Amino acid sequence: MNTGPALVSILRQGSYLIASIHTALDDSQLMRLQKDLVDQIGRHRSRGVIIDVAALDVLDSFGSRTLRDIAEMARLRGALTVIVGIQPDVAFAMVSLGMGTGSVHAALDLEEGLEYLDRQVRARQPGSSVVVPR
Amino acid sequence: MVRRIVRSRVADHPAADDLVQETLLRVLGAMGRVEPGMLEPYAIVTARHVIASMWKDQDRHRRNQHRMADLRLPDAPDADLLLGEDRAAVAQALQHLSDRERDTLLAHELHGQDTRSLADELGSTAGAVAAQLNRTRARLRVEYLLAVERTEPFSDRCRPVLIALSSGDRRRQRDVDAGRHLLECELCARLSQPLLGRGQQHDDEVRIPIRADADVVLARQGVRELAARAGFSPTDLTIIATAVSEISRNIVRFATAGEIVVELLEEPRPGVRIVARDTGPGIPDVEQALTDGFSTYRGLGLGLPGARRLMDEFAVVSEVDRGTTVTMTKWRQEGSP
């Protein structure tokens, strides 16, 4: 385990993983998050992933791209990803920068993120690895 | 002997050396900072002692003169705090001044002669004398540090840069491109530490070295804190921090060393200027780097187009094999507090 407070915590809730980012992350920490999440999706056969980014100070080109990459890798492993907690100022800066989370679904908060996953995952065949089209 | 006095209070040797060094820097620092007549008695005593021993060394046959030691205040046991080698360094530094510079400085600092009366003697104005004194002190600090390091400047650019830093003259620092020189010159980078550390750091400027990923986060935080003081809205703070993140990453990825300097602006209206400079490979075609599809682009100049979109003014100067300097400005929106 790391010394000091955790930068990110990944909790398992049923067939979902909930990753909460607790502070501003640098690029290598974002890459670490990506690796940890993809590992855990495989290990737990998760169907959905929620990433709470409310504590991120910025979502610049690298941050945005990493979230998109995570979502794509998750999708290839049969899990849906939702980003929650993008702050209004961060969203504004992302748009000004010309970046976005692209096709990755975003929800206002954890509750809405869970609702979204419930709706989407229920629509799938249980146990099927077929990805639901967006 | 003095070292022993210090060491008896601070058990270990390096700490004692630090104390001695700090005392000396404090004296030199006070010379630049304190108004005539307000020099701490301690500094005066120490400086007198330096002069006295210099006199003794240089002019042994003038025996009666070395009674200048009498000037030492009896209740100042720390007056001897300057060690032999530091004394020699100060003496050597004083040698680099012209006679006129040295005489004026000593008349002012040691004998308390004010700038007006000095101006009368020199056929100058009080303002000009004060300015000259500042330049002299700035040079003295630089020459002292060079003497302590027992080194000569690595290039012709070193002295002008160090003196500009020592005098705290930011326009001059820009003119001689001090920031870039400090990235390129290991000697000046080291010597700039005590020069910048003596209270000349402006509180409307922060400087963040960029070497690793974690520094990018520090740069974002640094710019946000400073710009917040200029009254930028939270949205603008995030936009500025995002731009800084983009250009800092460019430094981490492609350059061995770099820095972000953030400066608050007052004129023509409140704003923040960010200079990012690195000693990287340089960008052969800046126009290309600025126009490339930046969301997929991962080469040299990565992050430039994005940062440009976020800021009001944006300029890139790049030289192959030398490095890149990005200067970008955000003005505070009208109507903000």
Ligand SMILES: [Zn+2]
């Ligand atoms: Zn130099």
